[in-house]
Amino acid sequence: MKMDHLCIKLLCLVTFIHSSMCIDYDGWLNIKIEHSLRCNEAFCPRGNISLRSIRAGTSIIDQIPLSEMHLEELRNLAKADGFYTVRALVSSADNKGTEFLSSVKAKTFLDNGLTDAINAWMLPTGAVIAINFQVTNSSQSLQQDKDGYIINSKFYLRYVDQAPVPDTxxxxxxxxxxxxxxxxxxxxxxxxxxxxxxxxxxxxxxxxxxxxxxxxxxxxxxxx
Structure with missing residues (x-):
């Protein structure tokens, strides 16, 4: 068991080193998250993800709990087998703003206790080319505090290797x-x-x- 645990640690270390070496650019990154649940406009704020260093990959996730009204709308979407849609607005030192849309089944998101995984796919140049939301199979019950129902999210920064360009x-x-x-x-x-x-x-x-x-x-x- 100790040997297996050591192997897992070594694998995580190699993966972290490889991810750091894949990126040619370092700087800050900010992802503003919005969703469409009974908003006065098309989307309203859900939270924010910020990274001071892309190479370090350490993120700070700050999210707004769902209100009773938002939860009721999510339940209505789940009954109709509808989708819960999220919009991500990405900004960095070199990019003023790029918009990405992603959707998951409302029922799946609700059944897993408002738990999801957020993946940002990045080129070695530091440009974010895609952001997608996935519902994790946590089977977790809803968590509530004084402000509402807590959204549990994990953020992953994924690196994409560019294909070789032909020397025309x-x-x-x-x-x-x-x-x-x-x-x-x-x-x-x-x-x-x-x-x-x-x-x-x-x-x-x-x-x-x-x-x-x-x-x-x-x-x-x-x-x-």
Whole structure:
């Protein structure tokens, strides 16, 4: 058991080091969370997530408990098998604001005691490209305090490796050099006779086959 516990700690440490090395940029990040539950406008505030350092990944989550009115609206959505929609407004030192929408089943969110996981997907440049909310299978009952029903959230910063970009400029330059070399006669064509002149041979062969098929009698006499 001690060895397994040590392995888990080492795995977490390696994952943290890898995540820190994946990011080329460091700075602050702020995510304003809003939801649509009986709001005067389309969305109203639900909370805020702030990070002083993206590389450190340590977040501060501050959320507003649901009121009785909001909980009643959530229950109505659950009865109608509707969706609970959340809007995330992301801002950073280099980005004034990007909006992301995500939805989960209202019944699932309610049945799990208002518990969810918030994932922010980030490129090595520090740009957030997606934010999604997932309901965790906690089977937790509703928690209430003097301000309302508590929302329990966990925040995860995910890093996305960019795919390699093809070096189109170098490839075009290579083709240009090969063309110039052929024009100067520096490149010899070592292809076989068929490889060089197949575009001339194939039409003639097709024409002969078609002629033989349309004139079978002449083809038979010629064979005699």
């Amino acid at each position: 400029a170098s490839y075009i330059q290579k083709l240009e050099r090969e063309r110039e070399a052929r024009e100067r006669g520096e490149v010899k064509d070592n292809r076989s006779f068929l490889a060089k002149y197949w575009m001339y041979i194939v039409p003639i062969a097709i024409f002969v086959m078609i002629s033989g098929a349309t004139n079978p009698e002449q083809a038979g006499q010629a064979s005699r």
